[in-house]
Amino acid sequence: MKIVLRNLTKIFPSRNKKSNEEVVAVNDFNFEIPDGKLIGLLGPSGCGKSTTLYMISGLQKPSGGRIFFGDDDVTDLPTEKRGIGLVFQNYALYPHLTVLQNILFPLQNLRGEDKMTKDQMLDRATKVARLVQIENLMDRKPSEMSGGQQQRVAIARALVKMPRVLLLDEPLSNLDARLRLQTREEIRRIQKETGITTVFVTHDQEEAMSISDMIVVMKSGLVQQIGAPQEVYNDPANLFVAKFLGTPPINVFSGRVRGGRLFIGEDDVMAVGGVGDGEVTVGIRPEGFIPDANGALRCRPVNLEVMGRDVSVISTHPASLKEEIRSIINADLSVDVSGETIRYSIKPHKIFLFGKDDEERIRFEVK
Amino acid sequence: MVESKQQWKAWLYLAPAIVLLLVFTVWPIINTVAMAFMENYSGLVKVGGDSAFRIGFGNFVRVAQNSEFQSSLTNTILLCVITVPVSTVLALLIAVALNAIKPLRNALQTIFFLPYVTNAIAIGMVFAAMFNIVGSIGGRREIIVTAGIVNNIIEFFGGQKVNWINIGSTYWANMAVMIIYIVWNALPFKILILTSGLQSINKQYYEAAKVDSTPRWRVLTRITVPLLSPMLAYVVITGFIGGFKEYTSVVGIFGEGMGPAHDPGRLNTMVGLIYDSLATNNQGRASAAALYLFGIILVVTLINLQVSKKRVHY
Structure with missing residues (x-):
């Protein structure tokens, strides 16, 4: 019925x-x-x-x-x-x-x-x-x-x-x-x-x-x-x-689009095609982070939680709207949290842009 | 051991109540039992003086053989057995209806509760007036000033007027008035208890019943009554205990004659009989009758509790 x-x-x-x-x-x-x-x-x-x-x-x-x-x-x-x-x-x-x-x-x-x-x-x-x-x-x-x-x-x-x-x-x-x-x-x-x-x-x-x-x-x-x-x-x-969806919850940053590129704080994260310049809110799923020595997003590591299959890295970023960023990383990848910074590159399909005021989704083309 | 040091304080606080209860409740009970077993005990004769009373069951035998005792017992039991179930069922229906309406609920609740705060004798007199025929009844020259509001209503609807409480009235006409009066008088307390009980039942049971398309009657008998059963048991048990002590209601309507003028004492009750015995200085017999009453109430209450064990869901 x-x-x-x-x-x-x-x-x-x-x-x-x-x-x-x-x-x-x-x-x-x-x-x-x-x-x-x-x-x-x-x-x-x-x-x-x-x-x-x-x-x-x-x-x-x-x-x-x-x-x-x-x-x-x-x-x-x-x-x-x-x-x-x-x-x-x-x-x-x-x-x-x-x-x-x-x-x-x-x-x-x-x-x-x-x-x-x-x-x-x-x-x-x-x-x-x-x-x-x-x-x-x-x-x-x-x-x-x-x-x-x-x-x-x-x-x-x-x-x-x-x-x-x-x-x-x-x-x-x-x-x-x-x-x-x-x-x-x-x-x-x-x-x-x-x-x-x-x-x-x-x-x-x-x-x-x-x-x-x-x-x-x-x-x-x-x-x-x-x-x-x-x-x-x-x-x-x-x-x-x-x-609302996802555990751990999505990480939220304030960001800016300038000349077709997305900036989170000072970091030039990626190209976002078809988005006009302006302030945006950026959401990145915890599983969207890849530790990468040349990654664009520079965070300060705080803690590492080992959960067996995955590890969870707690870090901070000046543009983060929450106190901590939580990223889930496959335990096979080696993660070094002893340094001053940890660098990530971001999986493009795990990052979402939202209007700063209306909080509606802004779609972009991955280039 | 702090508690034991504090115990004397507890006893001190309890002392006034204990002393009063001992003097005015416990001792009279013991005394009643003692008097009941003293043959022909009378307050007019000094205890332990020249004529010490023989101990025995004489008072009990004499009371039991007394025809007035038998009719009082019959009256009391009849009133109880009829009024308690009737008033309980009526109170249940009224409480359920009250609970189902929103506007005027508080006003109606107050109205239903008014008899409870009104003096029993005063209500009795009003009832007597409602059923009283003023004038002379029967005979060739019947003069009726007023037949009472109840007869007026009956006649308005084309019925025959009934001689409820006056000279020449029948026993069952008298009983009918008593039953109506007692039921009406018993309703407020029962309605109060049952409405508060109803309000404590979780509304979700009724929503669940609704979802399951339960007919109204079945909701009442299968959900409301079982969930209300502790309150119902309480109301029935206290109803029986109160019913066996019925006295003022009869006085209220028939006066101290305890019956219509042509047959005084016809509607006497157990408590009435005990008072009569006391008034004639037959304390021994009064005590025996009181113990009979106690025994009956005890047995009925035990039966009630036994039944409620099976039927009441706490």
């Missing part, structure tokens, strides 16, 4: 009666989510990603725009008629019911043609439990399970009625680091096996990048960029997206 969001907007009226400040949580969101894909809504808190999810679920009403499931306009359809599965951030498992009863609950609500016999329900519940691997926990109460197990029960409860759309709100935020890794793979596997169009919300870019078919990066209610994770990482639309 594809989901189409057309000019979706949500405005919260101001809480304070005296001021008329409205909060635009989601601003003119247009997107067509392809059938059977896993979509990650990504952004810092307050960017409108959860609001978007809750509008798709119907628990919140949009202030403007339409939502379609397939060809059906569901904008005015109440939640209970949308046929969605929703996994809440805190799971919202019914605490007084066992795992089995929790999973059966949505099935017992089915009426009319969809009404099932007890055996059919039990059969369906068992199948879903097997899918999320909790079939040995069926008699437990939610309070007797770990966060990861509760998470799976919540997914099972959402899946059991075969929803047209599965929505997950920060599904991994309550899990510890190791469980988070494991569970996100699990979500990916379950999504692939069921083929249900899935939208999930997260503020963790790594999480979104690792399992999504497509990510939507949002900021202050506005969609910044939509695309496959690697695409967005390799080709950010603006400084915000470039900064």
